[in-house]
Amino acid sequence: MPNLTATSVSCANIALIKYWGNRDPALRLPVNGSISMNLDGLFTRTSVSFQPSLPFDELIINGREVAGKGLERVSSILDLARGMAGIKMRAEVVSENNFPSGAGIASSASAFAALALAATQAAGLGLSEAELSRLARRGSGSASRSVPGGFVEWYAGNTDEESFAESIAPPGHWDLADCVAIISAGHKQTGSTEGHALAPSSPLQEARVADASRRLDLCRRAILDRDFEALAAIAELDSDMMHAVMMTSQPALFYWQPATLTVMLAVREWRSRGLPVFYTIDAGPNVHVLCPRGYIGETEKNLRALPGVTEVLVAGVGGPARLLT
Numbered sequence: 001m002p003n004l005t006a007t008s009v010s011c012a013n014i015a016l017i018k019y020w021g022n023r024d025p026a027l028r029l030p031v032n033g034s035i036s037m038n039l040d041g042l043f044t045r046t047s048v049s050f051q052p053s054l055p056f057d058e059l060i061i062n063g064r065e066v067a068g069k070g071l072e073r074v075s076s077i078l079d080l081a082r083g084m085a086g087i088k089m090r091a092e093v094v095s096e097n098n099f100p101s102g103a104g105i106a107s108s109a110s111a112f113a114a115l116a117l118a119a120t121q122a123a124g125l126g127l128s129e130a131e132l133s134r135l136a137r138r139g140s141g142s143a144s145r146s147v148p149g150g151f152v153e154w155y156a157g158n159t160d161e162e163s164f165a166e167s168i169a170p171p172g173h174w175d176l177a178d179c180v181a182i183i184s185a186g187h188k189q190t191g192s193t194e195g196h197a198l199a200p201s202s203p204l205q206e207a208r209v210a211d212a213s214r215r216l217d218l219c220r221r222a223i224l225d226r227d228f229e230a231l232a233a234i235a236e237l238d239s240d241m242m243h244a245v246m247m248t249s250q251p252a253l254f255y256w257q258p259a260t261l262t263v264m265l266a267v268r269e270w271r272s273r274g275l276p277v278f279y280t281i282d283a284g285p286n287v288h289v290l291c292p293r294g295y296i297g298e299t300e301k302n303l304r305a306l307p308g309v310t311e312v313l314v315a316g317v318g319g320p321a322r323l324l325t
């Protein structure tokens with residue numbers, strides 16, 4: 001008999017080579033692979049409890065009951081777990097983030113990675129890390145990368161079975177930190193799921209995808225070699241390319257705010273003066289500024305002094321999704 005209840009925690013991640021656009025929207029098979037770094041201390045904690053008395057699934061996020069599309073996405077993952085386990089019970093899902101949701105800090109990544117682990121554990125399933133990554137991907141593509149730990153690569157693959165993420169280097173491989181400059185903690189108007197569907201409408205998307213394998217190789221090598229200069233160059237290029245696609249899609253998506261550009265330009269100026277920093281931006285206005293751990297203090301101080309930056313969150317390299325006893 002399965003345990004029926006489980007709680008897990010999963011880190012958010014920041015993509016260094018971005019995922020934008022799906023080859024198969026239903027399975028969330030991406031048009032290109034991606035590479036990310038898990039963020040220690042920025043996490044989602046999720047409890048799943050299968051209960052015979054529940055008439056339907058219930059979802060509570062940060063203390064508020066959620067219905068509609070949010071609940072539907074969660075139920076779709078629960079349905080997959082129920083199907084694998086051969087159970088029909090509905091579940092109560094209670095989830096909380098310790099960072100802003102829906103603002104481009106990969107809240108859906110940590111949320112669906114935690115959900116996949118807690119749901120399958122509660123259902124009595126013993127899935128491998130690759131299988132958990134594939135399941136998390138069905139809820140949010142980037143969630144596949146929050147299942148393994150450290151520096152992670154998600155393979156685009158050609159089928160459901162081939163598209164999963166795995167660690168390319170453990171958390172202790174390279175002591176980097178992410179100083180997240182919060183420009184806005186509010187929910188973005190156009191979510192990532194809707195944005196992915198618009199990617200093919202940009203005339204730049206085809207070129208971005210065609211060059212992806214080269215950028216993946218450069219990023220992977222920079223991480224394995226701990227080459228900060230090389231990582232800075234390829235991560236900023238890849239981020240700029242993704243946002244160029246967003247800005248030229250139909251309709252155009254402008255996630256940047258004036259303060260976003262202020263941070264980007266400041267980071268490049270600081271780097272020209274010898275401070276080892278670079279930026280990358282997901283689908284939102286907030287700017288991830290990465291640096292070696294020894295430069296956190298200076299980087300955070302500089303960011304807090306910029307107009308429009310309301311808060312700075314600091315995270316090191318995080319581990320894999322894990323169960324809480």
